[in-house]
Amino acid sequence: MTTTGFGIDVGGSGVKGALIDLSTGEMIGERIKILTPQPSTPEAIATTVTQIVEQAGWAGPVGITLPSVVTGGVARSAANIDKSWIGTDAVALFGKALGGRAVTVLNDADAAGIAEDTYGAGKDASGVVILLTFGTGIGSAILHNGVLLPNTEFGHLQVDGKEAEHRAASSVKEKKDLSYKHWAVEVSKVLTTIEDLTWPDLFIAGGGISRKHEKWIPLLTNRTPVVPAALLNTAGIAGAALAASKI
Structure with a gap:
């Protein structure tokens, strides 16, 4: 190889x-x-x-x-x-x-999902792994035992009448000046909606805000484990x- x-x-x-x-x-x-x-x-x-x-x-x-x-x-x-x-x-x-x-x-x-699943936060995980990148919008990747299902657009998923990325992108946190506690509530709503549809084994949280994961990942209330992305840029x-x- x-x-x-x-x-x-x-x-x-x-x-x-x-x-x-x-x-x-x-x-x-x-x-x-x-x-x-x-x-x-x-x-x-x-x-x-x-x-x-x-x-x-x-x-x-x-x-x-x-x-x-x-x-x-x-x-x-x-x-x-x-x-x-x-x-x-x-x-x-x-x-x-x-x-x-x-x-x-x-x-x-x-591409980020493939990398995290192969080399990063998902390398030891089996089953369904979902990467979400929190930035201007919300990007997504879903993999099952290392196999990518391309072009998922979970950022556009409707969550309580509003698109997921209009609710929980990191840009929304900045624009509305939300505390991590209040933003985590919105992220939890999005994650719960996704997990009710796909039943993943692991969420990987990416995007620049994942560098401060200790401030918000512990506040999430969804059932699936969430870990920060490892590879970042x-x-x-x-x-x-x-x-x-x-x-």
């Missing part, structure tokens, strides 16, 4: 790439980051991705995350990137930009690299 891979995580503010040790999920060397071009059109992002790969001197397959639903290699939605992504064949676009090499493209939360890159290694 290949022991080194390359992943790129496309975000609304930055495009980040790194070599990944596929046995551990750890970065090899420095992460390369270029500010997301504005407007963040498919062509502009493809140019940025090419710059990162060339700067790294990487010649193998490349895994790329998008803040989009991705089916059959095609972007079906666009969160924090230009709306012209919708309907774009991302695999064909990046493959052409990178000289015809093998490329895989997946949703950013799915490298999860998307590591998951993308791992997905590309299986092309």
Whole structure:
């Protein structure tokens, strides 16, 4: 099996790439980051991705995350990137930009979920593992014994008449200046709704607010265990690299 891979995580503010040790999920060397071009059109992002790969001197397959639903290699939605992504064949676009090499493209939360399940907080868990990233919205990934069910959108789940991410994203906490105690009540409502539908064995809480997990995870009242994500900023890159290694 290949022991080194390359992943790129496309975000609304930055495009980040790194070599990944596929046995551990750890970065090899420095992460390369270029500010997301504005407007963040498919062509502009493809140019940025090419710059990162060339700067790294990487010649193998490349895994790329998008803040989009991705089916059959095609972007079906666009969160924090230009709306012209919708309907774009991302695999064909990046493959052409990178000289015809093998490329895989997946949703950013799915990539983080794969990485956490393989290398991070879920590596010793069996059964159904759900990663939720709490940020501007709520991203989600669901895995069963290491197998991803792609493109879940639990952030858009209706919880007591309101979308989950409008209730419990970390941006809502900031906007409404909620205490951790009050925000945890909203997070618990979302988790309880998800667990009533899917009966997971473990929740992994990601996003920047997971760094302060000791302030809010103990306050949650849902029944399923919740643990903080372990990989933080490298999860998307590591998951993308791992997905590309299986092309």
